[in-house]
Amino acid sequence: MLNCPVGSMLKRDSMWSVRSMDENDCCTTAAAAEGVAIVGVRSAGWADGSEAVFLANGVDFHSGPSRGLTVVTVRPNGTLTDSATFDTMKSGSDALAAYIIGIENGTMVLIGARDEASANLTDTAKAAIKTCGATMIDGSTLSM
Structure with missing residues (x-):
């Protein structure tokens, strides 16, 4: 099962259809407010x-x-x-x-x-x- 690297998350629009173990296909950069x-x-x-x-x-x-x-x-x-x-x-x-x-x-x-x-x-x-x-x-x- 793919785990996205720290600072990224699964792409919402494709999380149910992507059948890849490549983080470039499955993950996107995530940003959050401080704290x-x-x-x-x-x-x-x-x-x-x-x-x-x-x-x-x-x-x-x-x-x-x-x-x-x-x-x-x-x-x-x-x-x-x-x-x-x-x-x-x-x-x-x-x-x-x-x-x-x-x-x-x-x-x-x-x-x-x-x-x-x-x-x-x-x-x-x-x-x-x-x-x-x-x-x-x-x-x-x-x-x-």
């Missing part, structure tokens, strides 16, 4: 590595511990505030929705899927995820 981290999530299903890894300024700072969706809140400088993992392959959707609804407005939220996360993801959970800025949660691909 603000460049954050991201590397997320993979079972056959693709089964991981949910959270990064700030190119450095891994948290990993989703198990199957499902891991929600991480971070400070502007990229340090971890809180995290929780919900097994949405089983029955974790209600708890996920409640957790997200309880996050204070304006908080930076990252969500990563590890292994399988969509089998029992309810409409209520999807609606909660949308409040974090997700735009493709209703499609066949989970995208934050």
Whole structure:
């Protein structure tokens, strides 16, 4: 799996279609205001590595511990505030929705899927995820 070098990030417009391991094809320069981290999530299903890894300024700072969706809140400088993992392959959707609804407005939220996360993801959970800025949660691909 490709990791972009420090100071760069995956190209948003092609992150779901590029099948290259060349950082020139996949990465672009990222710039942030002083004191603000460049954050991201590397997320993979079972056959693709089964991981949910959270990064700030190119450095891994948290990993989703198990199957499902891991929600991480971070400070502007990229340090971890809180995290929780919900097994949405089983029955974790209600708890996920409640957790997200309880996050204070304006908080930076990252969500990563590890292994399988969509089998029992309810409409209520999807609606909660949308409040974090997700735009493709209703499609066949989970995208934050």
